[in-house]
Amino acid sequence: MAKTILVTGSSGLIGSEVCVSFAAQGYRVHGVDNNQRAVFFGPQGDTRWNQRRLAEQIRGFVHHELDIRDRAGVLALVKEVRPDVIAHTAAQPSHDRAAAIPFDDFDTNAVGTLNFLEAARQACPESPFVHMSTNKVYGDAPNGIALTELATRWDYADPAYAHGIPESFTIDQSKHSLFGASKVAADIIVQEYGRYFGMPTCALRGGCLTGPNHSGVELHGFLSYLVKCNLEGREYRVFGYKGKQVRDNIHSHDVARFMAAFIAAPRAGEVYNLGGGKANSCSILEAFALAEKFTGKRQVHTYVDQNRIGDHICYYSDLRKMRAHYPAWDITISLEETIRQIVEAWKARPKGA
Numbered sequence: 001m002a003k004t005i006l007v008t009g010s011s012g013l014i015g016s017e018v019c020v021s022f023a024a025q026g027y028r029v030h031g032v033d034n035n036q037r038a039v040f041f042g043p044q045g046d047t048r049w050n051q052r053r054l055a056e057q058i059r060g061f062v063h064h065e066l067d068i069r070d071r072a073g074v075l076a077l078v079k080e081v082r083p084d085v086i087a088h089t090a091a092q093p094s095h096d097r098a099a100a101i102p103f104d105d106f107d108t109n110a111v112g113t114l115n116f117l118e119a120a121r122q123a124c125p126e127s128p129f130v131h132m133s134t135n136k137v138y139g140d141a142p143n144g145i146a147l148t149e150l151a152t153r154w155d156y157a158d159p160a161y162a163h164g165i166p167e168s169f170t171i172d173q174s175k176h177s178l179f180g181a182s183k184v185a186a187d188i189i190v191q192e193y194g195r196y197f198g199m200p201t202c203a204l205r206g207g208c209l210t211g212p213n214h215s216g217v218e219l220h221g222f223l224s225y226l227v228k229c230n231l232e233g234r235e236y237r238v239f240g241y242k243g244k245q246v247r248d249n250i251h252s253h254d255v256a257r258f259m260a261a262f263i264a265a266p267r268a269g270e271v272y273n274l275g276g277g278k279a280n281s282c283s284i285l286e287a288f289a290l291a292e293k294f295t296g297k298r299q300v301h302t303y304v305d306q307n308r309i310g311d312h313i314c315y316y317s318d319l320r321k322m323r324a325h326y327p328a329w330d331i332t333i334s335l336e337e338t339i340r341q342i343v344e345a346w347k348a349r350p351k352g353a
């Protein structure tokens with residue numbers, strides 16, 4: 001009997017990658033998505049094209065048009081499907097957007113996560129539960145690390161962070177944005193269902209998760225959006241930090257591979273910093289150069305001398321805990337290859353998608 005995976009946020013970047021990847025491993029795939037991204041971000045955030053892609057590519061794919069805030073609906077669905085694995089990737093994913101929609105943000109990110117955890121505890125407590133958390137749980141505390149300014153990027157001056165930010169970094173007493181706060185609530189409750197109830201849960205604190213299937217918009221999905229702007233000759237706005245702010249980028253394929261490693265040998269209540277690490281990090285200025293290399297077009301951009309509230313100046317994940325717990329896993333797709341794929345994907349994407 002084939003195993004079943006239930007993927008929330010299945011039409012999004014990570015959810016869709018997880019659906020395709022686990023279908024290829026022989027899983028029956030159930031997706032939950034109500035295209036809320038289009039509500040959060042407008043037509044540019046629409047993910048219906050990706051839902052159609054899954055229906056075409058995955059045999060037997062079952063789509064559930066369900067809002068994860070609908071508690072009764074979530075409890076009934078998980079009871080009915082009783083999945084062998086739950087990958088929870090649905091979210092309001094933008095820290096800037098959250099300030100305008102605090103109830104939608106918290107109800108989706110925190111309460112929606114609780115809905116699925118409790119549904120899993122009631123129906124399938126043995127099933128691994130993988131939650132997509134975020135590095136915004138650390139708030140702006142990483143900005144307190146001593147930095148050094150290089151020609152095109154900021155970097156940590158403190159040798160304690162030579163490998164990046166570890167999972168032991170404080171999540172307390174810093175500015176998170178409302179999004180960061182709702183994700184902290186989710187992250188902690190995911191850990192608690194592991195620690196308190198012994199369920200095989202983990203929270204993956206993502207750096208910049210990216211890949212060819214992102215519907216990048218100005219408020220979320222920076223590499224996807226940056227490449228889209230480049231191709232369309234549209235102005236990309238840089239917010240503060242001289243454009244030298246550093247993000248670590250991980251291809252959605254390597255995210256799905258880590259989920260598979262965890263599911264094969266789950267632990268209870270774990271957290272991992274899942275980013276591209278230093279090797280896959282870049283500043284905005286460096287990302288412009290890489291996009292230009294693959295499109296052959298100059299990046300049109302302006303500079304706004306005001307950083308986004310709580311934005312990290314320099315962030316890259318320390319990948320050593322993941323590598324220690326799951327030695328067969330590592331990053332397999334370089335930043336350059338990721339950007340090349342994003343360029344190709346935007347060129348091929350159906351018009352208006």
Ligand SMILES: NC(=O)c1ccc[n+]([C@@H]2O[C@H](COP(=O)([O-])OP(=O)(O)OC[C@H]3O[C@@H](n4cnc5c(N)ncnc54)[C@H](O)[C@@H]3O)[C@@H](O)[C@H]2O)c1
Nearest residue numbers: 009011012013014034035036037067068090091132206209
């Ligand atoms: N992309 C990144 O850079 C990044 C970085 C760190 C963490 N994360 C986290 O990873 C996860 C996945 O991110 P992504 O980039 O794939 O986001 P995404 O926006 O591409 O996908 C999320 C999907 O969830 C759906 N959704 C949202 N609210 C919903 C609701 N109430 N009911 C049903 N469906 C709903 C959306 O329609 C969308 O298709 C999120 O938890 C996000 O916070 C992402």
